[in-house]
Amino acid sequence: MANVKCNPDLVRERAKCSFDVNELIHLIDGGENATKEKRHFEETIFSVKELQDAVPEEYLSHKDRYENAVRKATILRDVCREYMKKYNYKPNRFRVGHGVFKDVSPFLLHDGMFVATIIGQGTPEQQAEWLPKAENMQIIGTYAQTELGHGSFIRGLETRATYDPKTEEFILNNATLSSFKWWPGGLGSTVNHCIVVAQLFINGKSYGIQPFIVQIRDLNTHKPLPGVKVGEIGPKMGFQTANNGFLGFENFRIPRMNMLMKNAQVLKDGTFVKGMNEKLTYGTMVMVRVGIVGDCSLNTSLAATIAVRYSAVRHQSKIKAKEPEVQILDYVTQQHKLFIAIASSHVFRNVYSWLSKSYLNVMKDLAQGKQDHLPELHATACCLKAVCSRDAGSVVEECRLACGGHGYMTSSNLPLVYGFTIATVTYEGEQTVLLLQTARYLVKAWLAALQGKVLAPSVSYLSDWLKNDNVRWQNTPEGIVKGFQHVAAGKVKAAYDTIQKYIKLGKDYEDAWNLASVQLMKASEAHSRSILCEVSWGEVIRTSASPNLLQVLKQLAQLYLVYWTLETSGDFLVYSNISKDDIAILREKYEELLAAIRPNAVGLVDAFDLRDEILHSTLGSYDGRVYERLMEEALKSPLNQESVNASFHKYLKPLMEKAKL
Numbered sequence: 021m022a023n024v025k026c027n028p029d030l031v032r033e034r035a036k037c038s039f040d041v042n043e044l045i046h047l048i049d050g051g052e053n054a055t056k057e058k059r060h061f062e063e064t065i066f067s068v069k070e071l072q073d074a075v076p077e078e079y080l081s082h083k084d085r086y087e088n089a090v091r092k093a094t095i096l097r098d099v100c101r102e103y104m105k106k107y108n109y110k111p112n113r114f115r116v117g118h119g120v121f122k123d124v125s126p127f128l129l130h131d132g133m134f135v136a137t138i139i140g141q142g143t144p145e146q147q148a149e150w151l152p153k154a155e156n157m158q159i160i161g162t163y164a165q166t167e168l169g170h171g172s173f174i175r176g177l178e179t180r181a182t183y184d185p186k187t188e189e190f191i192l193n194n195a196t197l198s199s200f201k202w203w204p205g206g207l208g209s210t211v212n213h214c215i216v217v218a219q220l221f222i223n224g225k226s227y228g229i230q231p232f233i234v235q236i237r238d239l240n241t242h243k244p245l246p247g248v249k250v251g252e253i254g255p256k257m258g259f260q261t262a263n264n265g266f267l268g269f270e271n272f273r274i275p276r277m278n279m280l281m282k283n284a285q286v287l288k289d290g291t292f293v294k295g296m297n298e299k300l301t302y303g304t305m306v307m308v309r310v311g312i313v314g315d316c317s318l319n320t321s322l323a324a325t326i327a328v329r330y331s332a333v334r335h336q337s338k339i340k341a342k343e344p345e346v347q348i349l350d351y352v353t354q355q356h357k358l359f360i361a362i363a364s365s366h367v368f369r370n371v372y373s374w375l376s377k378s379y380l381n382v383m384k385d386l387a388q389g390k391q392d393h394l395p396e397l398h399a400t401a402c403c404l405k406a407v408c409s410r411d412a413g414s415v416v417e418e419c420r421l422a423c424g425g426h427g428y429m430t431s432s433n434l435p436l437v438y439g440f441t442i443a444t445v446t447y448e449g450e451q452t453v454l455l456l457q458t459a460r461y462l463v464k465a466w467l468a469a470l471q472g473k474v475l476a477p478s479v480s481y482l483s484d485w486l487k488n489d490n491v492r493w494q495n496t497p498e499g500i501v502k503g504f505q506h507v508a509a510g511k512v513k514a515a516y517d518t519i520q521k522y523i524k525l526g527k528d529y530e531d532a533w534n535l536a537s538v539q540l541m542k543a544s545e546a547h548s549r550s551i552l553c554e555v556s557w558g559e560v561i562r563t564s565a566s567p568n569l570l571q572v573l574k575q576l577a578q579l580y581l582v583y584w585t586l587e588t589s590g591d592f593l594v595y596s597n598i599s600k601d602d603i604a605i606l607r608e609k610y611e612e613l614l615a616a617i618r619p620n621a622v623g624l625v626d627a628f629d630l631r632d633e634i635l636h637s638t639l640g641s642y643d644g645r646v647y648e649r650l651m652e653e654a655l656k657s658p659l660n661q662e663s664v665n666a667s668f669h670k671y672l673k674p675l676m677e678k679a680k681l
């Protein structure tokens with residue numbers, strides 16, 4: 021990239037960077053070799069001619085766009101397969117996916133949840149049967165759980181799988197409209213198999229929801245099998261190429277062994293054998309929630325790169341009347357909008373790496389029959405997925421707004437990035453619903469703390485707070501982390517006390533819970549923020565990096581801490597010993613941090629190492645040819661391929677002529 025002829029502002033910005041950008045790239049990737057491998061892989065993908073679009077996707081019809089996405093998905097699959105064989109390298113398909121599809125792949129659910137569910141929920145025999153076929157795309161699948169009537173409350177799903185011991189089959193039925201599956205990615209026209217989550221019935225008795233692997237289309241003709249009603253749900257805010265679909269069954273029979281039986285089992289005679297923990301059926305969702313935290317880091321880095329580079333190139337208005345127009349990046353308000361995006365991406369990445377380790381540890385435990393840490397993992401993944409996805413959505417939107425009018429152009433790519441980022445707030449567990457799951461855990465932990473029990477590490481601050489809730493405020497990163505824990509503990513206590521208050525007033529527990537649920541949700545958010553702050557600060561101070569880089573990483577981590585303290589200063593005034601003077605000191609610190617980060621802003625986004633093909637943005641490319649690219653892209657509009665459009669003769673001229681009469 022170094023030889024590209026760049027906008028002079030970007031050249032100046034890069035020259036003043038105080039740290040080695042390559043060092044940070046390697047740190048993010050996990051080593052110099054990992055960067056080399058990643059770049060080689062991305063170079064290979066983006067030099068495949070067939071993966072490049074002749075016409076910008078935006079001008080295609082819904083149908084053409086889908087077909088083009090499938091075309092590219094199949095080519096990408098082949099290229100990746102060959103690449104993996106040749107180099108024994110497992111690539112991050114999500115990064116290149118943004119470049120290839122601009123939106124998302126119609127195979128997203130195949131890779132993200134279908135294969136994962138076979139691994140997580142299938143017995144070794146079932147895995148042996150379906151996994152090789154799924155991994156090499158002999159069969160293509162999705163994860164069909166949500167229905168028209170129920171997405172959040174999965175115990176309420178209506179699709180039925182009734183066991184028939186005579187034929188040793190399950191009979192699938194969707195008797196009501198609300199029971200139709202609705203949303204699964206790829207279901208519309210792409211997949212021939214699904215994981216269907218359905219209510220199991222044996223001899224008229226319900227045994228809760230279970231996962232079934234179901235073939236829905238003929239492998240040769242792709243026609244829906246008899247008894248299957250399937251289609252696409254139509255355009256959405258984003259995710260246009262994900263091919264989300266609907267599905268219903270009428271007396272559709274599948275063999276007994278198509279119920280994924282790693283946890284619970286149905287024997288030939290219809291005996292139901294309970295699993296170790298019925299919630300293990302929800303395992304794929306836990307895994308994907310962890311992954312979404314990492315995805316938030318990637319999405320945030322896309323938006324930050326576009327908006328920061330654009331802000332370095334764009335000049336508008338003056339700070340001093342007699343001086344030239346300044347780069348908009350010099351406005352401190354602009355830095356306030358953008359630097360939190362850079363900082364958040366690093367925080368999400370560090371927390372994702374921490375959460376992934378916990379996830380893998382719990383999976384190892386479960387394999388040995390130990391489930392003690394599962395509730396903590398579920399609670400932590402829920403609140404982090406909820407808060408990171410919402411933060412990422414807000415940060416991306418702020419980056420879009422920070423690009424003024426040009427941020428509204430599709431060619432900036434910010435609208436598209438926003439579309440797939442905010443989808444994560446809802447899918448894989450709606451944010452409020454997940455925060456309330458964590459609140460259940462926090463309330464239990466609080467009760468345990470009151471009883472003097474030892475708490476799990478992520479909530480042990482509740483016991484510390486009970487022992488001493490009067491800790492002196494300290495304006496240091498460690499002091500701020502403690503402060504976040506105080507806020508979280510104070511909010512958990514307040515929510516718990518509110519529940520007790522309503523119970524004393526005669527409410528039953530469930531109503532008291534609902535009445536206190538705004539406080540419970542806020543307590544859960546505060547708990548999440550305290551984890552984000554503690555983990556990310558801890559990761560940064562343990563990082564081995566050169567002094568220059570470490571200094572910058574600490575500045576970003578501190579910016580995150582101070583930003584959120586100031587954003588939630590009301591909570592700090594209520595629940596910690598912070599004073600008004602401390603808040604004034606933090607405001608000053610925040611301004612110092614913005615100024616310290618300013619010279620490194622472009623270097624920091626360069627270090628996300630997002631190729632132009634992945635950014636796919638007129639505003640964010642490495643060379644900063646913003647206005648040239650905006651014009652080049654505008655000229656690709658079909659309306660610019662003719663000097664007079666037919667609508668002139670058809671409508672405008674008659675209108676003007678009528679006006680003359």
Ligand SMILES: CCCCCCCCCC/C=C\CCCCC/C=C/C(=O)SCCNC(=O)CCNC(=O)[C@H](O)C(C)(C)COP(=O)(O)OP(=O)(O)OC[C@H]1O[C@@H](n2cnc3c(N)ncnc32)[C@H](O)[C@@H]1OP(=O)(O)O
Nearest residue numbers: 132171172173174299302311312314315398447448449460
């Ligand atoms: C750095 C760069 C890295 C880049 C990485 C990129 C990675 C990208 C990753 C993305 C990968 C793939 C993308 C896939 C795209 C996905 C597209 C979307 C798919 C979907 O949306 S699929 C459908 C998802 N649906 C949901 O999430 C539904 C949400 N609802 C639920 O989960 C449940 O209904 C519920 C949890 C809200 C409630 O369940 P319920 O049975 O009613 O339980 P409760 O009665 O409330 O609680 C009972 C107790 O059970 C505990 N519990 C609940 N869930 C779990 C669980 N999963 N595990 C363990 N325990 C659980 C709960 O805590 C209760 O315990 P308690 O009684 O309190 O002790």
Ligand SMILES: Cc1cc2nc3c(=O)[nH]c(=O)nc-3n(C[C@H](O)[C@H](O)[C@H](O)COP(=O)(O)OP(=O)(O)OC[C@H]3O[C@@H](n4cnc5c(N)ncnc54)[C@H](O)[C@@H]3O)c2cc1C
Nearest residue numbers: 163164165166170171172203204205443447448449450452
């Ligand atoms: C882009 C996209 C892709 C998706 N892909 C898939 C897929 O591949 N497979 C699949 O199975 N599903 C998929 N989904 C569905 C997704 O998982 C659900 O939409 C999601 O879980 C939310 O459920 P819901 O739509 O029923 O929302 P609802 O639960 O109806 O939410 C509506 C409102 O009700 C509130 N609410 C609901 N329950 C409670 C409660 N207990 N307490 C307080 N408030 C509550 C919510 O907070 C929210 O404000 C996808 C969704 C989207 C948007």
